[in-house]
Amino acid sequence: MSLNRADIENIARLARLELTEAEIPVYVDSLSRIFAFVGELDRAPTTGIAPMAHPLPGLAQRLRPDEVAETDHRELYQRNAPRVEAGLYVVPKVIE
Amino acid sequence: MSLPAAPAATVAELVRGLAAKRYSSVELTRAYLDRVAAAQPELNAFITVTGEAALAAAARADEARAAGRGGPLTGVPLAHKDIFCTEGVLTTCGSKMLANFVSPYDATVVAGLRQAGTVMLGKLNMDEFAMGSSNETSYFGPVRNPWDTARVPGGSSGGSAAAVAARIAPAATATDTGGSIRQPAALCGVTGIKPTYGRVSRYGMIAFASSLDQGGLITVSAEDAALLLGPMSGFDPRDSTSVDSPVPDYTATLADSLDGLTIGLVKEFFDDGLDVECGARIREAIAVLEKQGARVREVSCPNLPLSVPTYYVVAPAECSSNLARFDGVRFGHRCESPKNLTDLYSRSRGEGFGAEVKRRIMTGTYVLSAGYYDAYYLKAQRVRQLISADFARAFGECDLLLGPTSPTPAFRIGDKCDDPITMYLNDIYTIGANLAGLPGMSLPCGFVGGLPVGLQLIGPHFSEARMLNAAHRYQMETDWHLRVPAAFA
């Protein structure tokens, strides 16, 4: 299954990955190979087989009690933030 | 290069040595730190060495021992793969994206091993975001195989495997999503264990593919793995996929007889892709196990050859979503002077991620996208069901499965970088266990052209004790696991 430049540009936009001009053909090539490779799955006999979302079957989600278990650690957590002002994470203007 | 002498061969010996006061934890830690420093230019196994903190922890461990507190592992040094969050310490995941990220918390695995008294030497190099089979995708440079430094150690836990193989750390934590513990263990001639999915908490283990990732160990021996697996395992309320079932004492059954053990040789693993000499080493190992009392028979898992394509749909899909949080807003790399929101995201991510990571994010984004979800993602999850069913059937006929870990011994750095598929096929024997959530091990079983070969064991869910037992009995009869590359002896 071959991908083209437009496909790569679309995917990169969806995934918010800026690619240089030089990178684009490289990804077109490698992703095309990957999809040619995974195309093998088509011939697997999966009629009537359920998709397996979790490797251990039959387990159910645990329900946690409704308790507040946290205190304010803003100062610690914001040490890694590239840009913070008045406790807010700053980004270029969000236009609605 | 001559390193200062390694204090002991195994963690088991260190445990005895510390208990017998033959040395202190501070002496041990200092000795390993010296070896780490000496080996670093050659191997590049570490990203961060936490020397001062290690010595302080070692001193506290010595105090605890003197006061009669602590347990057998108190004061034993080890190192953590840089995928585990370590509080107050740089946690990079081998990526430029997190090159400056100091984690504000400890992964459950790290906390568990610390509570057991171990001393952290530092953070180990790895393929970027655990994506790779050769440790060549790390932002911090490739790791080299101590057996031949022109060759790869395997990946993604290349640093863990190289460190243990060179005896610059007695043991290392690692993670395995498609073979990233077992394959590097095989290529470096050391022992690796990937537990059952849900056995070890994933809280604090930076996510690559959530339904496949599992934390585990790379050690010198199965006995060492048995000693360290306990404190790493168990139910964690902070991980919804963590299984609430009791953790056995893995050391208690290590020396059990193998009489009555049925081992299945997976027919599909002994295919044309397997290097002939590697195959020969595996067969020799099988003979050893048979002499120990195990019975061997052939089994077939006919859908296994589809594991690699299945994996390369499911894992990228999950990672494309898991890595969306890296956007330059709350942590991690942020581009200079973003012009607008889209620019902030696209440039920060474009700059912060390496090529393989971008490749997998794009693959994953595509297979989840409208119009392709059914044909790719759902299809792959159905094939996953088929593969799991194959294993379940096989375990109806035998207790453990056996095969090679890697199709070839370690290849040269730079050899497989052109075609991603060639690189992906390194995991052809290991991926199946991840898809089915099964535990797996690799143990050294000989050499080909001076390079180590690994034997793979796969067990049913929660059969770690059985696997460790079989591996230990094998290691009682052989000494492959005790070999050290001459340059690091």
Add this chain to the structure above:
Amino acid sequence: MEWETVIGLEIHAQLATRSKIFSGSATAYGAEPNTQANLVDLGYPGVLPVLNGEAVRMAVRFGLAIGARIAPHSVFARKNYFYPDLPKGYQISQYELPIVAEGTLDILLDDGSRKRVGITRAHLEEDAGKSMHEGLPGASGIDLNRAGTPLIEIVSEPDLRSAKEAVAYMKKIHTLVRYLDICDGNMQEGSFRCDANVSVRPKGQEKFGTRAEIKNLNSFRFVEKAINYEIERQIELIESGGKVVQETRLYDPDKGETRSMRSKEEANDYRYFPDPDLLPVVLDAAFIEGIRASLPELPDEKAARFVREHGLSEYDAGVLTASRELAAYYEAVVREVGGEAKLCANWVMGDLAAFLNKDGLEITASRVDAAGLAGLVGRIADATISGKIAKDVFEAMWASGQSADAIIEQKGLRQITDTGAIEKAIEEVMARNPGQLADYRSGKDKLFGFFVGQVMKATGGKANPAQLNELLKKKLAG
């Protein structure tokens, strides 16, 4: 051309849990930015979600209350998109297998008729954070306190045919979630928000027209205005040869119009897939029945009971059951009075409501409690005071906090029921107004009211009106 409007509402109600849906952070409103955002809420590397059981129970309560099917097996899915208030780059929601499916809700329309509105589904998801734009030139500041607050998203069938119906439905859902104690319904704080999908089609056409989605309406008034504006806009557009574009729009309350949301114009491919970090939610019959047993009397049941037991009209019953607290207040008044259900209803819906409104108070903060109002109504019922005087007494009770009896006593407002006294007052008024008397007796019936007014004035408003009427008639007749 006759047009028909088709409306579907998506309501997001914040569940009133103490902690967030997937983390142990507090959900309290109004904290300093990012002081209620822990590592899980921030989407830090390595963290994982753990599901709050109370959020599940609340969703089940809602499902049972609308007669829906509770899924024994439901799945959380990731909705993937990039936005600064979405820290993980995906929202954990439910997609193919929601926890609640196929319910209904009956609404009362203006003309008194009932309409059954279908509810396609309701599912659990996490709320996003907030962006602030003030004080940061060219930039926005992100507060993630709200990120991870549990939401229930309630999706109606496109069964609504007018803005009024839409508001009636929204109000009913608002009442219901408060009855169930699953949401505080505080629209100013954003606990209850509505998106409206609006389209028009020629009357009689089966096929739906293209719809536009108006997002984030947070008041009943805005919902009505926005929908009406949108209907007009779409009709005008089509009638002038244009086509309605499927898009997301925002309502501007200052301008009174909807406008297209530029940033969301690019169609989002959300790439939904089951969240591998969460296991399927499995609910057995025992769990569900346990919750059913704990449901309070629901608004419709209560209103029907009011009609049955208190003889109220459907409309009055509907008003009085708009909230559990109001209904409880009303019933307490009736109980204390020992009857007079209609009179009590009039007082609660009339004077009490007016005073609550005037002071911006909820029923729970009423300055006259149920016992107090019952005291007043009782004095009307036993003819101690007239209904008219009672209004003055109520006002004084509201201002002073005193009981009806105390005020009646202090101000000497007891009604005059002594026939003799009333007759005397009537005679005095007749004597003082011979001209009007003569006019009345010669056929000017309208002057009856004049005499009533004069006698009332003379008695300080305290003459029992019924008796006054009867006696006055007799006396005037001669």
